[in-house]
Amino acid sequence: MKIHESAENYLETILILQKRNGKVRSIDIANELNFSKPSISIAMRNLRENGYIRVENGGYITLLPTGLEIAERMYERHTMLTGWLISIGVSAETAEEDACRVEHVISGETFEAVKRKLK
Numbered sequence: 001m002k003i004h005e006s007a008e009n010y011l012e013t014i015l016i017l018q019k020r021n022g023k024v025r026s027i028d029i030a031n032e033l034n035f036s037k038p039s040i041s042i043a044m045r046n047l048r049e050n051g052y053i054r055v056e057n058g059g060y061i062t063l064l065p066t067g068l069e070i071a072e073r074m075y076e077r078h079t080m081l082t083g084w085l086i087s088i089g090v091s092a093e094t095a096e097e098d099a100c101r102v103e104h105v106i107s108g109e110t111f112e113a114v115k116r117k118l119k
Contacts, residue, residue, distance in 0.1 A: 007052070013033060025059045026040045053067050078099050084118055
């Protein structure tokens with residue numbers, strides 16, 4: 001199933017916030033991404049309906065296996081690409097921004113080749 005870049009970003013953000021804070025609510029995602037609460041609510045409903053997340057009592061969001069797999073893949077790409085760009089002289093801010101764009105369009109084959117080369 002093809003997932004939109006925005007959904008990949010939401011899933012990755014949930015993973016990052018879980019690592020940072022333990023628990024995640026919609027308001028945490030809105031604050032992290034500087035998006036409106038209604039926009040996040042719509043996105044979370046779509047992710048829930050497509051089986052990527054579960055919203056528990058109290059509004060806490062948990063990644064389901066499919067959502068976790070996508071989030072981890074995006075996070076790995078993001079962190080590896082950011083680190084590599086910084087290592088070749090790109091500023092941290094630009095490296096973060098560029099890695100965020102590249103992580104969604106790079107093929108799995110190309111990313112695996114980059115990963116092998118960097119290790």
